[in-house]
Amino acid sequence: MSSNDLIVSLDIGTSKIRVIIGEISNGAINIIGVGSSDSEGIRKGAIVDIDQTVQSIRNAVDHAERMVGITIDEVYVGIAGNHIALQTNHGVVAVSNEDREIGQEDIERVMQAARVVALPPEREIINLVPKQFLVDGLGDIQDPRGMIGVRLEVECTIITGTKAAVHNLMRCVEKAGLRISGIILMSLASGMMALSKDEKIMGTVLADIGAGATTLAVFEGGSLAAVSTLPIGGDYVTSDICYGLKTQTEHAEKIKLKFGCARAMDAAEDVKFKVTRVGTNVEKEFSQADLANIIEPRMQEIFQMIRQEVKRLGYLDKINGYVLTGGSVSMAGVLPLAQTELESSVRIAVPDYIGVRDPSFSSGVGMIQYVTKYLRNRGAAPGKRPVKAKTAAASGSSSKPGLKEWFKNLFKEFI
Numbered sequence: 262m263s264s265n266d267l268i269v270s271l272d273i274g275t276s277k278i279r280v281i282i283g284e285i286s287n288g289a290i291n292i293i294g295v296g297s298s299d300s301e302g303i304r305k306g307a308i309v310d311i312d313q314t315v316q317s318i319r320n321a322v323d324h325a326e327r328m329v330g331i332t333i334d335e336v337y338v339g340i341a342g343n344h345i346a347l348q349t350n351h352g353v354v355a356v357s358n359e360d361r362e363i364g365q366e367d368i369e370r371v372m373q374a375a376r377v378v379a380l381p382p383e384r385e386i387i388n389l390v391p392k393q394f395l396v397d398g399l400g401d402i403q404d405p406r407g408m409i410g411v412r413l414e415v416e417c418t419i420i421t422g423t424k425a426a427v428h429n430l431m432r433c434v435e436k437a438g439l440r441i442s443g444i445i446l447m448s449l450a451s452g453m454m455a456l457s458k459d460e461k462i463m464g465t466v467l468a469d470i471g472a473g474a475t476t477l478a479v480f481e482g483g484s485l486a487a488v489s490t491l492p493i494g495g496d497y498v499t500s501d502i503c504y505g506l507k508t509q510t511e512h513a514e515k516i517k518l519k520f521g522c523a524r525a526m527d528a529a530e531d532v533k534f535k536v537t538r539v540g541t542n543v544e545k546e547f548s549q550a551d552l553a554n555i556i557e558p559r560m561q562e563i564f565q566m567i568r569q570e571v572k573r574l575g576y577l578d579k580i581n582g583y584v585l586t587g588g589s590v591s592m593a594g595v596l597p598l599a600q601t602e603l604e605s606s607v608r609i610a611v612p613d614y615i616g617v618r619d620p621s622f623s624s625g626v627g628m629i630q631y632v633t634k635y636l637r638n639r640g641a642a643p644g645k646r647p648v649k650a651k652t653a654a655a656s657g658s659s660s661k662p663g664l665k666e667w668f669k670n671l672f673k674e675f676i
């Protein structure tokens with residue numbers, strides 16, 4: 262199997278690290294392998310311990326390698342977190358060609374022009390996403406190559422992150438012995454997996470409710486308009502169960518996965534389970550309804566916080582619905598509860614591929630789709646980054662892109 266046909270994504274989450282191997286044949290994606298490991302060293306979606314994170318990445322990669330029988334040495338890495346910010350910018354250039362036909366070079370120049378923006382010293386650009394091109398003032402053009410014009414403009418969304426967070430992420434992946442093919446904003450990737458074109462145009466909030474964080478991405482007018490991360494997720498639900506049933510975290514988590522229900526009215530009184538309580542050997546019996554009474558207020562709070570945040574971002578009246586994803590939406594009763602709390606149309610998005618039909622795989626699968634659609638065909642990677650020479654030597658790589666190459670690739674994104 263040629264490694265060119267394989268795309269590997271890496272999602273470093275608070276509860277799990279997930280590696281997904283996608284095989285591309287004739288433009289179609291097959292998910293041929295998945296590896297996961299319990300995540301150590303991540304709190305609320307942020308890396309807090311490099312060595313533990315490196316080990317967890319290694320475990321997940323080893324798991325995926327064993328499943329497929331290949332060696333993984335290059336991955337696309339997902340990024341998220343409250344350090345992410347969006348801004349828009351505009352670039353203008355004169356078409357260079359004598360016959361005024363717009364070519365790849367013009368696109369690269371106009372993207373470079375759009376990239377020139379004053380950023381605080383602690384931030385850097387992660388992805389540059391063109392919203393539309395304009396040729397001699399005519400807008401809404403997605404691919405201007407081959408068109409005739411004098412003036413080429415682009416309107417871009419610039420995705421930035423703090424240098425420290427990007428550095429820590431890259432450091433962990435490189436220390437795990439992997440080359441970075443590109444860094445992708447996970448909201449962009451999940452949006453591609455989960456939302457239809459119309460949903461993106463009409464205004465939709467994609468909420469990824471994970472273990473330690475809930476990531477919101479507002480899509481409007483066809484593109485990503487706002488992102489935000491709330492430091493709350495399934496771990497809070499587990500913690501409430503710990504206190505409510507007076508049991509240990511690992512028991513609480515297991516009970517949540519097996520019997521959890523987000524709405525008390527849907528929970529059964531006659532479904533019972535026994536819990537070993539902290540500090541004793543005595544087991545106590547509870548019903549699913551008891552459990553739901555603990556879970557429901559926390560899930561309500563999460564949805565109220567989502568709604569509040571959408572309001573704070575100024576999109577409450579502009580959106581037409583919510584799409585939920587992330588591991589925590591697997592729980593029974595989440596959908597009707599969300600519909601009530603969010604007072605809007607809501608659906609749950611799950612990747613439609615064998616082996617990954619679970620909302621916790623949305624970001625990882627989305628990254629593979631994103632790379633397949635926008636990058637592989639053009640031979641470029643978004644946010645493809647220079648890798649330090651020292652690390653390059655350590656991992657035995659000679660094919661890492663230089664800074665110039667990285668910029669060049671960055672501009673090809675979406676084209």
Ligand SMILES: Nc1ncnc2c1ncn2[C@@H]1O[C@H](COP(=O)(O)OP(=O)(O)OP(=O)(O)O)[C@@H](O)[C@H]1O
Pocket residue numbers: 273274275276277278300305306470471472473474475494495496499514517518521587588589590591592593620621
């Ligand atoms: N069937 C289920 N019922 C209830 N909760 C579930 C279920 N399956 C997974 N979860 C919860 O989903 C959460 C994990 O989701 P996910 O894998 O999307 O998070 P993550 O990516 O590791 O973390 P984050 O995105 O917050 O950094 C955990 O809190 C887990 O308990």
Ligand SMILES: [Mg+2]
Pocket residue numbers: 273274275469471472587624
């Ligand atoms: Mg996640």
